[in-house]
Amino acid sequence: MRLPPARGVALSLLLLTAILFPLLVDNPYLVSVVITAYVTAIAVYGLDVMLGYTGELSLAQGGFFGIGGYSAGILMATYEVSFWIALPAAVVMTAALGYVIGLAALRTRGDYFAIFTLAVGVMIVIIIERWEGVTGGTDGLIGIPPPSSIGPLRFDSLTAQYYLVLFFLVLTIYVVWSLVNSLVGRTFVAVRNSEELARAVGIDAGKTHQLSFVISAALAGLGGALYAVFLGYIGPAMGGVQMTFMMLVYLMIGGVASLAGPLVGTLLVTGLMQFLQAFAEYQMMALGPILVVVIIFFPKGLAGLAKLLPERWRR
Amino acid sequence: MSAPLLRVEHLGMHFGGLKAVDDVDLDVPEGEITAVIGPNGAGKSTFFNVVSGFCTPTTGRVALNGVDVTGLAPHRIARLGVARTFQTTKLFPEAEVLDNVIIGRRQHTKSNVLDAILRTKRLRTEAAECRERARQALEFAGVLHLEALPVGSIPQEARKRVAIALALVAEPQLLLLDEPAAGINEEETSGLTALIRKVVESGIAVCLVEHKMRMVMDLSDRIVVLNQGKKIAEGTPEEIRGDPTVIDAYLGGSSHA
Ligand SMILES: Nc1ncnc2c1ncn2[C@@H]1O[C@H](COP(=O)(O)OP(=O)(O)OP(=O)(O)O)[C@@H](O)[C@H]1O
Ligand SMILES: [Mg+2]
Numbered sequence: 001m002r003l004p005p006a007r008g009v010a011l012s013l014l015l016l017t018a019i020l021f022p023l024l025v026d027n028p029y030l031v032s033v034v035i036t037a038y039v040t041a042i043a044v045y046g047l048d049v050m051l052g053y054t055g056e057l058s059l060a061q062g063g064f065f066g067i068g069g070y071s072a073g074i075l076m077a078t079y080e081v082s083f084w085i086a087l088p089a090a091v092v093m094t095a096a097l098g099y100v101i102g103l104a105a106l107r108t109r110g111d112y113f114a115i116f117t118l119a120v121g122v123m124i125v126i127i128i129e130r131w132e133g134v135t136g137g138t139d140g141l142i143g144i145p146p147p148s149s150i151g152p153l154r155f156d157s158l159t160a161q162y163y164l165v166l167f168f169l170v171l172t173i174y175v176v177w178s179l180v181n182s183l184v185g186r187t188f189v190a191v192r193n194s195e196e197l198a199r200a201v202g203i204d205a206g207k208t209h210q211l212s213f214v215i216s217a218a219l220a221g222l223g224g225a226l227y228a229v230f231l232g233y234i235g236p237a238m239g240g241v242q243m244t245f246m247m248l249v250y251l252m253i254g255g256v257a258s259l260a261g262p263l264v265g266t267l268l269v270t271g272l273m274q275f276l277q278a279f280a281e282y283q284m285m286a287l288g289p290i291l292v293v294v295i296i297f298f299p300k301g302l303a304g305l306a307k308l309l310p311e312r313w314r315r
Numbered sequence: 316m317s318a319p320l321l322r323v324e325h326l327g328m329h330f331g332g333l334k335a336v337d338d339v340d341l342d343v344p345e346g347e348i349t350a351v352i353g354p355n356g357a358g359k360s361t362f363f364n365v366v367s368g369f370c371t372p373t374t375g376r377v378a379l380n381g382v383d384v385t386g387l388a389p390h391r392i393a394r395l396g397v398a399r400t401f402q403t404t405k406l407f408p409e410a411e412v413l414d415n416v417i418i419g420r421r422q423h424t425k426s427n428v429l430d431a432i433l434r435t436k437r438l439r440t441e442a443a444e445c446r447e448r449a450r451q452a453l454e455f456a457g458v459l460h461l462e463a464l465p466v467g468s469i470p471q472e473a474r475k476r477v478a479i480a481l482a483l484v485a486e487p488q489l490l491l492l493d494e495p496a497a498g499i500n501e502e503e504t505s506g507l508t509a510l511i512r513k514v515v516e517s518g519i520a521v522c523l524v525e526h527k528m529r530m531v532m533d534l535s536d537r538i539v540v541l542n543q544g545k546k547i548a549e550g551t552p553e554e555i556r557g558d559p560t561v562i563d564a565y566l567g568g569s570s571h572a
Contacts, residue, residue: 175432182431182438183424183445190418193407200367200401202393202422202485211428 018166022159032230035162037270038169039227040065044247044254044262045176046219052257053185054212055192056109059244060101060117063124064217066239068094068224070128070135073144073234078134083147083155087225094221095214102213106206109195121241128236140235144228165226169263172219177259179215188212249287253294255301264302318381320345320489320520321366321397327374328361328544335361337544338374343489348511348521350531352555353541354564359524360402362541363491366522367399368392379489394422396488400478400495402524406466412477413462416449419484448484455517456480456510472503479510483519490514493524508533532556540564 022031043065050058071090075081081089105116128135135141147155147164155164179185190198191208199205228234237243246269254265269287276286298305321343328336336358343349351359364370366377368389376385379395387395398419407415424445430438453459456476461469466477475495482490495511496504508530515521515534525531531538531552538555540548542564548555555561 178434179428179431183421183426183442184428184431186414186418187421189410190407190421193409194405196369197401197405197407198418199369199389200393200399200405201419201481202390203418204388204390215428 015170019163022162028158031158031162033270033274034267035158035165035230036227037266038165039223039230040247040250040270041263041266042169042172042223042226043220044223044250044266045172046216046223047247047251048256048262049176049179049188049219050212050216051251052261053180053188053192054209056106056209056213057114057248058105058117058213058216059114059241059248060105060120060124061216061220061247062241062243062245063121063239064094064098064220065224065227065243065247066124066128066234066236067097068221069228069234069238070141070224071221072225073141073228074134076229077141077144083145083229084150087222087229090225091218091221094224095218098214098217098221099210101217102210106209106213118241118244121239121244125236125240128239135236138236140233142233144232144234146232147229161230165230168222168226172222173259173263176219180259184211249291251301252291253301255298255303255305258301258303260306261301261303268302318378319343320380321522322378322381323362323366323375324378325375326362326365326372326377328358328365328370329373334544336365336372336541339541339544339546341539341546341549343520343522345488345520346515346518347536348515348523348534350523350525350535350538351541352525352528352531352538356543357541358544359541360493361544363399363493363522363524366392367397367491390422393485393487396486397491398482398485398487398489399491400475400482400493402493402497404471404474404478406474406478406481408467410466411462412453412458412464412466412469413446413449415466415477416452416481416484417445419452419481420445420448422485449480452480452484453477455483455513457506472499472507475499475507476510479514483514487519489520489522491522491524494526495523496525496527496530504530 021034025031043061047058047061050056068090071093072086075086075089076083101120105113105120108116129138146161149155155161187203187208190203191205195205224238227238250265250269251262253269254263255261276282294301319342323339323341326336326339327334339362351362353359361370365372368387368391371386376383378384379397384392384395407418424441426438426441450459450462453462456479458473458476458480461473466474479495492511496507504527511521511534523531523534535552538550538552539546540555540561547564548558548561550558
């Protein structure tokens with residue numbers, strides 16, 4: 001399970017680039033775009049745990065992202081709880097909600113599961129909008145403070161926040177990697193490949209789905225909480241169905257069930273959207289055809305494409 | 316006398332008006348091969364589905380070593396020592412042969428999410444042990460040389476052997492084989508017959524559903540005949556061979572393969 005040396009080198013280089021990025025790029029706007037991409041990517045990894053490895057499409061991911069954001073935001077802005085407590089609390093709350101929703105949603109599979117979770121996503125937005133006293137309704141919630149400093153480490157600068165978010169992104173990737181390369185990940189994949197056979201060989205498919213769904217929700221909660229704190233603001237849109245679909249686009253373009261996929265897809269599409277911002281209204285119109293092309297020609301996304309290349313070279 | 320490994324009493328599985336299994340009594344003793352035969356649609360696969368927990372019976376009970384397991388979920392029954400194969404050979408697609416068999420060992424492991432994230436010793440030991448057991452099972456089934464190939468790329472006979480390895484890796488007490496020899500030639504069938512005999516010799520009881528009469532007659536200690544869900548005969552291969560009811564209902568005089 002140890003990384004082959006070539007991959008180790010490549011990974012170290014990538015990490016080094018990520019670490020040097022805010023120092024080399026003297027453009028706060030660009031840095032904040034990348035931060036947004038990182039936090040979103042964390043939730044996209046969650047989506048991939050459920051879709052890529054366990055084989056069920058959860059369309060509540062945006063909703064969970066919102067729950068994480070609102071949990072952290074409300075705790076910090078309204079109750080003045082420290083970020084360092086609010087963040088784990090937000091993750092636990094989102095995971096717990098994921099567990100409860102999973103109990104009902106996971107009675108279904110496939111299209112029905114997707115539709116059920118889509119409905120859950122819609123309901124989450126409605127609740128956020130209606131529960132004005134707590135969430136600030138459609139206006140959202142402002143005044144979420146930056147993370148409090150720990151010792152000499154301060155988090156009020158953009159660069160510091162970049163590193164904080166990068167830390168959690170790397171942590172997420174590590175967690176997903178270690179899950180995927182373990183008996184737990186094998187169990188997810190077995191259930192994806194054939195639920196019937198998995199049950200016949202003694203795997204509790206229901207429990208496996210439930211576990212994957214909770215992990216998936218927890219990662220959405222983590223991403224959402226970081227997003228809210230980074231922006232200092234949350235609105236209902238961040239928990240919306242559109243958010244879910246953007247995450248799905250990132251994942252499809254980056255590639256499902258690949259470790260690089262969620263990050264590559266999120267960075268690339270976010271970048272592309274920035275580039276297309278001049279044509280604000282046409283952004284989504286451009287994205288549609290791109291998604292169609294990717295799904296038709298590279299069904300495993302760009303990460304899948306990258307995997308094919310070295311194989312060709314080796315021959 | 317102690318209870319038999321598997322005892323099925325008054326078992327019925329009704330789908331609407333159709334009695335796929337109708338009031339069947341059957342024992343599978345330890346260390347033996349019990350065959351369940353019958354014409355198409357007799358209810359053989361349904362019988363397996365009930366015993367392995369995929370269907371909850373309409374009537375009757377299923378007991379393992381004297382313990383009632385009727386209506387338990389498939390994974391619970393598997394963990395009680397019942398392994399099965401499927402009529403249309405099922406393997407995990409998009410995975411390599413060894414990876415397929417490794418997962419069959421998962422029921423004996425305890426590693427959880429925390430073990431995975433913290434890369435604990437337990438996880439590493441269990442992962443290594445699963446791999447080792449899986450390779451042993453593949454070797455037993457004679458397909459270890461295929462371990463690194465994707466299951467989609469191996470021949471039909473090898474797939475059947477891998478499916479048996481996947482069932483055996485859990486070290487079951489009882490193995491249910493649903494038409495293990497369907498779709499393979501005579502030579503391959505005799506190879507598979509030898510494998511099944513080896514399974515029984517290793518101490519595992521086998522319940523065999525098969526249309527290939529030669530294989531059934533060669534292997535079985537006892538044969539149970541189903542027709543339209545009902546048990547119409549039971550006995551040794553010699554008794555069944557000469558039973559006019561069976562010949563009438565099932566063999567029809569012609570399909571004696
Ligand atoms: N889930 C189900 N729902 C409704 N009917 C079913 C179901 N499963 C099986 N049956 C019916 O039960 C009867 C017995 O089917 P079963 O598959 O058990 O037969 P079999 O003895 O295995 O036949 P074969 O030799 O063709 O495999 C058939 O008429 C079948 O259509
Ligand atoms: Mg059948």
